[in-house]
Amino acid sequence: MFRMTDSYWIEKNNQNGPYYEQKQTDRSGSGKTMEKTIYIRMRNKLQCPELQKLLLKDLAQIIAPEPYLNTLQNLPIYQIRKEDKNFIIIDVIKVIDQVLKVFPQADVQTIGPAQTIVEVIYKKKKASPLLFISVWLLLFIGAAFTIMNFHEDVSMGKVHRELYRIITGKEDQNPLIFQIPYSLGLGVGMILFFNHVFQKRINEEPSPLEVEMFNYQQDLDQYMIVHENKESMKELKDD
Amino acid sequence: MIKEAIAAFVGLAGGLSVGGGFVAFLSVLGIVPRLTQLTKTVNKISYYEWAIVLGALFGCLISLWKVTYSFFPAFLIPIGLMYGIFIGMLAAALTEVTNVLPILAKRIGVDDQIVWLLMAIVIGKVAGSLFHWMYFARL
Numbered sequence: 001m002f003r004m005t006d007s008y009w010i011e012k013n014n015q016n017g018p019y020y021e022q023k024q025t026d027r028s029g030s031g032k033t034m035e036k037t038i039y040i041r042m043r044n045k046l047q048c049p050e051l052q053k054l055l056l057k058d059l060a061q062i063i064a065p066e067p068y069l070n071t072l073q074n075l076p077i078y079q080i081r082k083e084d085k086n087f088i089i090i091d092v093i094k095v096i097d098q099v100l101k102v103f104p105q106a107d108v109q110t111i112g113p114a115q116t117i118v119e120v121i122y123k124k125k126k127a128s129p130l131l132f133i134s135v136w137l138l139l140f141i142g143a144a145f146t147i148m149n150f151h152e153d154v155s156m157g158k159v160h161r162e163l164y165r166i167i168t169g170k171e172d173q174n175p176l177i178f179q180i181p182y183s184l185g186l187g188v189g190m191i192l193f194f195n196h197v198f199q200k201r202i203n204e205e206p207s208p209l210e211v212e213m214f215n216y217q218q219d220l221d222q223y224m225i226v227h228e229n230k231e232s233m234k235e236l237k238d239d
Numbered sequence: 240m241i242k243e244a245i246a247a248f249v250g251l252a253g254g255l256s257v258g259g260g261f262v263a264f265l266s267v268l269g270i271v272p273r274l275t276q277l278t279k280t281v282n283k284i285s286y287y288e289w290a291i292v293l294g295a296l297f298g299c300l301i302s303l304w305k306v307t308y309s310f311f312p313a314f315l316i317p318i319g320l321m322y323g324i325f326i327g328m329l330a331a332a333l334t335e336v337t338n339v340l341p342i343l344a345k346r347i348g349v350d351d352q353i354v355w356l357l358m359a360i361v362i363g364k365v366a367g368s369l370f371h372w373m374y375f376a377r378l
Contacts, residue, residue: 132347135359139359141363142360146367157376163318166306167308167310174377180319182326182372183369184323184365185323185325187361188324190360190364192327193332208273209357212340
């Protein structure tokens, strides 16, 4: 979390003496600056159409004294350009910079994420049905043959025959009465593990797949934050 | 006598590591937590642990102890079903652990239809399994 107050105070009170003292007296004392405290919480993610002008209220949640609020909310922060492609990271430092340009006296406090990931939605691309069908078939055929390989690999047929013999006392090379329920159970078990429908009715806990999707998205976002944000990495060249 | 003692010790050691591995495998896949989450029986989890331990021991017992029973074959239907559900959950958990589906769904831009990709795998498994037992294994 980035706190603006401290560095702001360094600049402001440099001439008056050690900043620690100043800070201390301010916290306990006058309360003059307190009135101008602006709290900013950047949103995690923002989806917007192309060439949009991003206002502060789009990018962040704001708490500010009533007289400033309207100006702040409609404060333009960034104009999306064509060459931005589809991801832009707006760092909180940029936002603070803009806010201080308008309200130089303000005490800006930031809470929560240090940046907002802006995803520019160009024409919503519809996934081609052909691609979807081929992926579907790929998964279908892959799943079908891997389960056969698995059965062969663990000699499941032998186990089934043996179990049939132990339980019924009879020999059967293909105990289908056992194997067909097994095959159906296989599907039931998978659905049970991933189930949305049944589960959503009972509680709001996400299914493992939803958690997995979420984790993957988080990783992507984290990557974006570091790699799309030019300010987050810096190389000092000696010349 | 000493040879027998060594053999017994080796057997015990082998059993320990296989048992440990089995439990570790189940914990990694998180099937028991998932079942308790579905049925809201988190407080019963120690009974489920015992069910697994006793189940594994029972499996050892019937595979080593050559006894046969003469139950009616229909008795095998519920057993087969539960067997299948368990293996299905294993397969689902493995699919989930390998992280394939979210990435695939994202790549082809069908994040919202991930359930259909899931169904492809589910139906594929069932079809593959039926094909295996009803045709392939009879060749």
